[in-house]
Amino acid sequence: xxxxxxxxxxxxxxxxxxxxxxxxxxxxxxxxxxxxxxxxxxxxxxxxxxxxxxxxxxxxxxxxxxxxxxxxxxxxxxxxxxxxxxxxxxxxxxxxxxxxxxxxxxxxxxxxx
Amino acid sequence: xxxxxxxxxxxxxxxxxxxxxxxxxxxxxxxxxxxxxxxxxxxxxxxxxxxxxxxxxxxxxxxxxxxxxxxxxxxxxxxxxxxxxxxxxxxxxxxxxxxxxxxxxxxxxxx
Numbered sequence: 118x119x120x121x122x123x124x125x126x127x128x129x130x131x132x133x134x135x136x137x138x139x140x141x142x143x144x145x146x147x148x149x150x151x152x153x154x155x156x157x158x159x160x161x162x163x164x165x166x167x168x169x170x171x172x173x174x175x176x177x178x179x180x181x182x183x184x185x186x187x188x189x190x191x192x193x194x195x196x197x198x199x200x201x202x203x204x205x206x207x208x209x210x211x212x213x214x215x216x217x218x219x220x221x222x223x224x225x226x227x228x229x230x
Numbered sequence: 231x232x233x234x235x236x237x238x239x240x241x242x243x244x245x246x247x248x249x250x251x252x253x254x255x256x257x258x259x260x261x262x263x264x265x266x267x268x269x270x271x272x273x274x275x276x277x278x279x280x281x282x283x284x285x286x287x288x289x290x291x292x293x294x295x296x297x298x299x300x301x302x303x304x305x306x307x308x309x310x311x312x313x314x315x316x317x318x319x320x321x322x323x324x325x326x327x328x329x330x331x332x333x334x335x336x337x338x339x340x341x
Contacts (some may be wrong), residue, residue: 121273148327159317159331160274173326207273214327216262216281221273 120144121222123208129228132198138225140191140208148214149191151183152207154224160207166191167214198229234318239336242308250303250335252318257298261322264329265292265303267314274317274331277303313339 121142130136140149148167152160165173166185180202182194191208205226209219235253242248254263265277278285278292280301285292291304305312317334321327 150329152329159315159334160329161331162328165327167327173328209273211327216264216279216322217327218264218276218279219266219274219327219329220276224273 121208121210121220123206123222123225125225126223127226127228129230130195130198131230132200134198135194135196137195138193138206138208138227140193140210140222141189142210142220143189144210144220145188146210146212146220147188148211148217149185150209150211150219151191151193152209152221154205154207156204164193165214172214195227198227200229203227203229234320234332236316236318236332236335238333239338241338241340242305243340244310245307248305248308248312248337248339250305250316250318250337251300252302253300254318254320255299257320258322259298261320263292263294263298263301264319264321265290266317266319266329266331267312268317268334269311269314275314277316279321308337308339310339310341313337 151163154160164183169185184192205224207224208222211217211219264279266274268274280292293302315334
């Protein structure tokens with residue numbers, strides 16, 4: 118099974134709301150990632166977790182707060198977002214952070230109003 | 231990060247072979263060459279990766295130049311389902327696993 122699941126598929130939130138995106142994998146992978154993709158642009162890396170610890174934060178604003186409760190789950194907590202944060206948020210996982218391939222979920226389409 | 235260069239777009243007819251080129255002249259000696267593709271309205275999909283030798287899997291073949299400054303993704307018989315944006319990237323020791331997606335190559339497959 119090479120599936121990464123993400124919930125919800127779509128999310129609409131106001132600028133004062135707090136919401137969370139969820140990602141799950143059961144492949145035993147020890148690295149998990151969050152990417153952001155704006156329309157007609159390539160994905161951009163946001164965060165990397167390795168062995169449940171945050172290893173890379175690509176200078177992401179603090180209104181995005183990642184969390185890795187266990188090796189299978191990755192959350193992205195959202196608070197006080199701006200309309201320009203509207204995008205497709207993609208989760209991925211891999212065996213490790215070396216040269217191993219990453220498996221992506223279908224993404225959560227986020228709209229901030 | 232090791233920069234890669236790909237053509238913006240390519241076209242092919244169905245059931246013909248497709249050769250997608252990628253230049254990565256500044257790749258580190260320990261970095262792997264990865265290819266991903268993204269179909270419309272989907273997350274990226276891993277295609278293939280390699281270090282020095284040519285690689286084959288059920289989806290495609292990867293031909294790596296001897297000096298590792300370029301590579302070619304080969305789809306042996308294109309189908310309509312292969313129409314996607316194809317991304318070439320270097321991944322590994324110097325990038326700590328980061329995937330830097332460039333603009334990629336938009337492949338159009340004609341019936």
